[in-house]
Amino acid sequence: MNARILKLVPVSLLIGAVALLAGCKKNEGSTPPSPGTGGTAGSRGSAGIVSAEKNSFSQVTGKLDKGGSFYLYLSTEQALSSLSKTIGTYSNMFSQMPAAQEMGAGNVARIFQVVGGLIKDSGVEHISGFGASSIAREPGFYYSKMIVHHYEGQADGAMWSAFGKEAHSLKELDLLPENTAFAVYADLDVPLVWKTVESELKQLHLPEVDQALAAFPEQFKSRTGMSLDDLLGSLGGGYGVILTLDESKQVTVPLGVSTMQIPDPGLAIFFKVKNDAIYTRVDQLTTGNPLVAKMTENGMKTISLSLPLPLPISLSPTLGRIGDYLFLTSSDKLRQDILAVQTGKKSGYKSTAEFKKLSQGVPDEGNNFVLITEKLGKTVNQATEGMGVQAKNFHDMWASNANAFTYSVSVNGPEGWESFANGSQSVGSTAVVMPAVAAGGLLAAIAIPNFVRARTTSQQNACINNLRIIDAAKQQWALENHKQSSDTPTPQDLQPYMGRGIAGELPVCPADPMHTFQTSYIINNVGTMPTCKVVPATHRLP
Numbered sequence: 001m002n003a004r005i006l007k008l009v010p011v012s013l014l015i016g017a018v019a020l021l022a023g024c025k026k027n028e029g030s031t032p033p034s035p036g037t038g039g040t041a042g043s044r045g046s047a048g049i050v051s052a053e054k055n056s057f058s059q060v061t062g063k064l065d066k067g068g069s070f071y072l073y074l075s076t077e078q079a080l081s082s083l084s085k086t087i088g089t090y091s092n093m094f095s096q097m098p099a100a101q102e103m104g105a106g107n108v109a110r111i112f113q114v115v116g117g118l119i120k121d122s123g124v125e126h127i128s129g130f131g132a133s134s135i136a137r138e139p140g141f142y143y144s145k146m147i148v149h150h151y152e153g154q155a156d157g158a159m160w161s162a163f164g165k166e167a168h169s170l171k172e173l174d175l176l177p178e179n180t181a182f183a184v185y186a187d188l189d190v191p192l193v194w195k196t197v198e199s200e201l202k203q204l205h206l207p208e209v210d211q212a213l214a215a216f217p218e219q220f221k222s223r224t225g226m227s228l229d230d231l232l233g234s235l236g237g238g239y240g241v242i243l244t245l246d247e248s249k250q251v252t253v254p255l256g257v258s259t260m261q262i263p264d265p266g267l268a269i270f271f272k273v274k275n276d277a278i279y280t281r282v283d284q285l286t287t288g289n290p291l292v293a294k295m296t297e298n299g300m301k302t303i304s305l306s307l308p309l310p311l312p313i314s315l316s317p318t319l320g321r322i323g324d325y326l327f328l329t330s331s332d333k334l335r336q337d338i339l340a341v342q343t344g345k346k347s348g349y350k351s352t353a354e355f356k357k358l359s360q361g362v363p364d365e366g367n368n369f370v371l372i373t374e375k376l377g378k379t380v381n382q383a384t385e386g387m388g389v390q391a392k393n394f395h396d397m398w399a400s401n402a403n404a405f406t407y408s409v410s411v412n413g414p415e416g417w418e419s420f421a422n423g424s425q426s427v428g429s430t431a432v433v434m435p436a437v438a439a440g441g442l443l444a445a446i447a448i449p450n451f452v453r454a455r456t457t458s459q460q461n462a463c464i465n466n467l468r469i470i471d472a473a474k475q476q477w478a479l480e481n482h483k484q485s486s487d488t489p490t491p492q493d494l495q496p497y498m499g500r501g502i503a504g505e506l507p508v509c510p511a512d513p514m515h516t517f518q519t520s521y522i523i524n525n526v527g528t529m530p531t532c533k534v535v536p537a538t539h540r541l542p
Helices: 006-022 057-061 085-087 092-097 098-105 107-121 170-175 188-200 209-222 230-233 277-285 332-342 355-360 374-383 389-399 427-480 491-497
Strands: 072-074 129-138 141-149 180-187 237-254 258-271 292-297 300-305 318-322 326-329 366-371 405-411 416-423
Touching: 057 129, 057 141, 057 292, 072 170, 098 170, 098 209, 107 129, 107 389, 129 427, 170 237, 180 374, 188 209, 188 237, 209 230, 230 237, 230 332, 237 318, 237 332, 237 374, 258 277, 258 332, 258 374, 277 300, 300 332, 318 332, 355 416, 389 491, 427 491
Parallel strands: none
Antiparallel strands: 072 129, 129 141, 141 416, 180 237, 180 366, 237 258, 258 326, 292 300, 300 318, 318 326, 366 405, 405 416
C-alpha cells in the first residue's frame, strides 16, 4: 500500500469516533408511543411510568439471575438502530478537514459509505440490549450470564453468522488432556469474513485498493504455493488453542543468574478442516529436510520437526490430522495424548471433578468456550516468586486474584448471543477492577517513560562530569610531567589528580553494569578528549 492509502487511517479513526458519538444521539426518526401504551412488558418504572421508547428490558432481564452481586441492563436499540445512516450525516463535516481535503471530497464520501456499509452488514444495528448478572453459588464461586440481544428474526449480519449460526455439541472438549491449564475454542467462518471485507473494500473504488485486492490471490499463491480459494475451501469453520502443564515433569528455566521451576508446558493450535489440502502443502514444503521426520500410524500421518537446541522444555513441533482437526502441537507426545483422549484410551479434563464443578448450569452445546483452570494461576504464582522486583510486582498483582479460574460457553440463539460461566470472578468484580487497572496502566504509561527519561538524563550528566574530571586530571598530569599531546597516561597515572578520596578514586559511568573504570572509559592521549565506552553517542564532552 502506498502513502495515499495510509492517509485513509486518520480519517477512518475519525469516522470511528463519529460512530461513538452517533450512538449517543437520540433517534429522531421514530415516534414514541403514548404513555401507558408503549414500551414492553416489564418496562414500567417504580413510579408507574411506562417507557415511551420501545426496549428489550423484559426479553433481556428474563434471562438474567436476580439477587446476586451484579445485575445490569442497557438498552441500545435507540442508539444503534440507525447508526449507519447517522454516520453518513457526518460526511460533509469531515470532508472539510485538511487531511480529508488532500484525499478529495469524493474519496471521503466513499469512506463514510463503506464504514456505514460495514456497520449495516455487521448486524450491529440489530443489537437491542445488553445484560449481565452474577450470583454466588458459594463464597468465591460465581455463576454469571451475559446477553447481547436482538429481536427474534433480526439476525442478519456478520456478527450473528461469522462466529457460528447455530449451537452445536462442543466436541472440542473431548480433545483436552487431563492436565489442561487453558483452552479456548470458537466457531469462525473465515471465508465469510474475507468475503465481507473484500466486498466492502471494493466499494471504495480506489485504484490502489482495487489493484491490491486483484493482486492478492496471486501473491498469496506465489508465497505459499497454495491458492487462496483452496485454503479457504479447506477450512472447517472453527479454531482453538490448548495449553497443558505436566506437573509430573518439572523443568528448569534459566533467568539470568537465577532459575525457576515450572511444570513441563505443552501447546496445541488446531483448526477444523474439510480436507488434507493444508497438510499436503506442508508435506511438500518439508520434503528433503533432514530435521523433519514423517510417519504414518494407524492411518494417521504426522510431520515432526527436530530442533537440535539445548532447550529446557519438550519442543518438537508436530503437524497431524486428528479427525476433523488439523493440529500443530509443541511435541508429538502432546499430539498422542490428545488422540488418546479423543479415542477414549485416556481420561481427559472432562472427567475431572474440577470440570464437573465448573460446568454446572453451563450448556453442553454452544459456539465457543473458554477454560482457565486453577493450575494456570497456581503455576504463574509459583513461577514469579523470587524473580526480582518487577516479577514480584506482577506476582503480587496476580496473587490478589490467586488461582483464578473460569469456564464459559457462548451460544448464538434465536435472540442473540448468550454466555454462561462459572468461575472465581463476579462480572461486577471485573467491571470494577478493569477501570482501575486501566487507570493504573494509563498512569504507568505516563510515569514510566518520564522516569526512564529522567534517569537517562541524570546518568548522562553524571558521566559528562566524570569525563571533565578525567580530562582535567590528564592535563594536570601532562603539565607536571612535561608530556606531549601524543602521550597517553594510565589510570594509575591519573589517580593522584582525580581529587576523589584520600588517594584519588577512579570514576565509573553510572550506566555501566560492570561498574569499573576500565569498562566505562577510554582515557585517550593528552590531545584527545576521553570517551565513554558504555553510551558513546550521548555520554561525550561537547
